[in-house]
Each structure stands twice: as C-alpha cells, then as structure tokens.
Amino acid sequence: MNALELSDVRKVYTMGDGSEVVALDHATLTIGSDEMVALVGPSGSGKTTLCSIAGGILRATEGRVVVAGEDISGYSEKDLTRFRQRMVGFVFQSVNLVPFLTARENLLVVDELGQRRGKAAQQRADELLDELGLADRAKNLPSQLSGGQRQRVAIGRALMNDPKLVLFDEPTSALDTKLGEQVMDLIRTEMKNRGTAAIVVTHDERILHYCDRSVHITDGVLAA
C-alpha cells in the first residue's frame, strides 16, 4: 500500500480583495510505503501547502488525497484531527518542543493529546529515546539540550504514534552542515528501519542524497 497518493490536487486561496492565489496546481504524487522523498523548491513555491495537505492539516480545494489507503479528501476538521493523531508524524522547522516539558514528556504529549495508551506509551517513549541516543537526557528540558538533541527529540515525538507518513519541514535549516548531515543520517536510519515513508521539505541541495528521490515544485506545479 502506498503511503501517499495525491491525485490532481489543487489548493486555491481567496485573498482579501477577492482575487485567487493558486498555491498547488493539479499536483499528482505517489509515495511508496517506505519511500523517502525530498520536496525541493524555492520559498513560496507550495512546498508547505503540499506538506500540510498530505499531513491532514489543510484541506485541498480539489482532488483526491489518500494516506496509507485512507481517503481524507472529504474529512471534516474533527476527522482530520483524529487522522493526524493516528497516521502522521511532524517534525517542524523550528523544532517546537513544548518548553516546559522534559524530553520524555515531549514525546508523551502526543499520547496525552490523543489515544492515551498510558503504560504502553511510556514504554514506547523510553524505547525511542534510547534508540535516538537520548536515554540519559530524558529528564532534561529543551533549554538544557543542544540543537541536535532537540531535533532528535522532535523526531522521537513524530514517531510516537507509529505513523505511516512522517513530514519533515526543513529539518536541517537551523543546524550547521555537520550536524545537519548527522540528523539526516539519523532520519534515514529511523525511517528505513521502520519502513516508514517520509517527505523531507528542503531547499538544501546537500541533503538530497539521503532521500530515495527528489520532487521539485515551482509555483505550485510538481516536476519529478
């Protein structure tokens, strides 16, 4: 089963003056169940819009969106909220950990907001922290962690709900080259070990080789 199927997806924003801006124009994209795809394009090209639609944050104006066999095109806000809890993981550009929670609690927040699996979730958080080399940092607050460590916590958080698709929004933009490569290495290892599909939004050409393929987007139009 494919992790993502976008068929003829359009996203049109209506501006204050009534004019329309096409952010995504008839995008069609298929991502295999364990494929890692880099989404490359200049700012304002529609990367974020595509990512948000694939992750169930935005609704497409037209077209069909299927994530791991689940057609979310007609979902309401509520349905999308539940869908996000179950199916997708996000790693945001500025990491965005909750500042007053420890590394471990930042992972568990996903469970508290969603399914509430209790003990099983705690076990999973500990396993993930261990895998990500953060076992001894579990009780540290984000302010006590380095940039790379914070990014790893964010990756752990994205994997907490065992997602079918993980969306990485510029995961290396705040890191230097060496740290960026380490983080991409880690992302690739984690994704491949789990067989989880990923979209990595970036405009950093240096990290493309970590992905299975790249998709370019310009003015809302996809080009493989």
Added chain:
Amino acid sequence: MKLALREMRRRPSRFVTATVILSLIAALLMLLGGLLDGLIQSSTGALRAQQAQAVVYSSTSQASLVRSRIDPDVRQAVEQIPGVTAVGGLGSAQLGARVPGNGPRDLADVALFGYELPPEGVPDPPAAGQAYADEILKADGVTEGMTIQLGPARTPVEIVGFVRDTTYNGQGSLWASAATWRSVLAANRPDAQLAEGVFQALIVQGDADIAGRIDEATGGATESLTVTEAVNAIPGVREQQSTFNQIIGVTIVIALVVIALFFALLTVERSGMYGVLKALGARSGTLFSGVVVQAVVVTAIASVLAAVLMVVLDAIIPPGSIPLQITPVRIVLSAVLLLLAAIAGCLFSLRRVLRVDPASAIGTTV
C-alpha cells in the same frame, strides 16, 4: 489538563502576577462581604435573637418599633387565636448612657428593650431597675454590677449580666423588664411614654404559619411579619445590603476583566505552541480546558490567600471598632463567585484558541 498543570508547576513565575492581583481582589471581596455581614449583624441582633413565629406591629407603623403601638385589646385578640402558644410584649428606647469612669460627654449609645418572652441567650426579665447588657457595651467600659444612667433624666439601671449578638442599629442593647422600660421611657421621652399594657410590638410563638392569621384576627389593626421579614424591615438594612451588593458586583466584574486580560495575553503568547499541538492532534477543547484549569487554580490559590488574610485581619482588629464579620459562608461564597468570574473570563480566550490554525506550525520559524 495535565499539560496545563505541569506548566503551572514548572513555570510558577508566569502566574505570580495574576495570583497576587486576584488575591487582592479576593481579599477586597471578602472584606466588603465581611463588612456587610458585620453591619447587618450589628443592626439586627435584637430581632434575630427573638424566638418567635411572628413579630406583630401596628398596621400603620411600617414595621418600625418607634412608630408602632399595640393596645391591650389587640394583644388579647392575638392571644385568643388558635395555634398561638405564647405572646409577649416588646418595647424599645434608644438613649445615651452615662457610664461611670467615662467623661460627662462620653455617652454610650444604647437601645433599651423591655421584654416578656426572652430572646435566645437572654435570661428571663430581671428585677425592676436591672438589665442585661450586650457584650459590645464592654468596649464602652460597662461591667457587671455597674449602675449606668440612662438618658437626660439619668435613670439608673444596674447591669446584672451580659448577653451576645443582640445589638440594634449598631447600638449595644439593654434587656430589662417591661416595667423598667416603661419607667425609663416615661422619664426620658415624655412625648413617647406608653400607658400600662401598651407595647410597641408583640412577640408571638405558635404555629409556623401564624403570622398570616394574626392580621385577619385583629381586623387589619396589625402587620405581622416572620422574624426574617422583621429583620429585613429594619430601616436601613435593605439599603445597606443593596449598596454593598452593588460594590461587590463591580468588584467581581473587575476580577473577570483581570482574568480575561491575563489569559487572553497568555493565549496570544502561546498561539505558536497551540499550533504545534493542534498539528500533533490536540483538539481545541483540550487546549481551552487547559486555560480554564489554570484560571481556576490561580483563582483558588488567590481565594485561599485572601481567606487567610481575612482571618488574620479579623483576629487583629479590636472587637467593637469595625463591624467586620468574617464567616466561612462569606469566604466560600466569595470564592465561588470569583471562580465563576474566572471561568467567564476565560471565555474571552476561547475564540482565540479556536482560531489557532494547525497549519501555522508548518513552514514558519515561530
């Protein structure tokens, strides 16, 4: 909810300002309530203490002791009503009292009552020329066994004991026999003296619903009230209550505005985090209930601090100086009103929480 409580534990400093301001508002609220209760208590004790099912005034008196006259034939009519078990006359006189040891112009305000049926906590009427005094008169230097002089005629009355919570119009009361009262009235208020057998009001014991039947039996010559109605009919009581309640209402509105502003600011500050949490699958309801939980906790802490402050204040204020009455009921009532205001205040943040777009978490560096 867990998230909201954890934030308060980990970042208490963010909530200190709001807690301090709300503590002061809560203290003001409890102080106002305590003053209202104290004022009402000091104006109404003499009637509240009456163990009666009805207090009977003459129909034209508008429930004022000073204006009311009950003649013996009316009393007789009341006594004959089935269901009435006891009837006692009640009369009052408000006078200045000269207390030995105080200066010649330093009069104590007293309300002398002549009674037949003893109110709660007051013994049977003492012998002629004697009276029981309310303990607040101790602040004026009155002691047991002392003889004080009442009114311009300086009628001597010997104090034979003290009673509690029987003040009237803020004055300490004296409880004497009907004969003593009548003679004091005749000597000091010749214009208001009453003939033998005439009282200002009747205290009636009997069936619970007796008040309604008395006025019928007297052919409309009387106005019978329950004790509660009589207390509320004391001139000034309603006015004090409505004035204080308006001030209390305004104070609650201020608390509501403070909470609304504080949490609206916090919500604006957190909108980035809310966007991320929503993207991770948090519902708006979950996030908003976190805001409410924080507001309730802040308000509860503020109420506890204010209550402690009030208890301390109550302990250090000398008795008789300020009519402040701090009761658990008033403290709990103030806290409940504040909690309701806190929840209402949070509603101003609801729209903002609902409007946070999970899409804002992606593609931004907030």
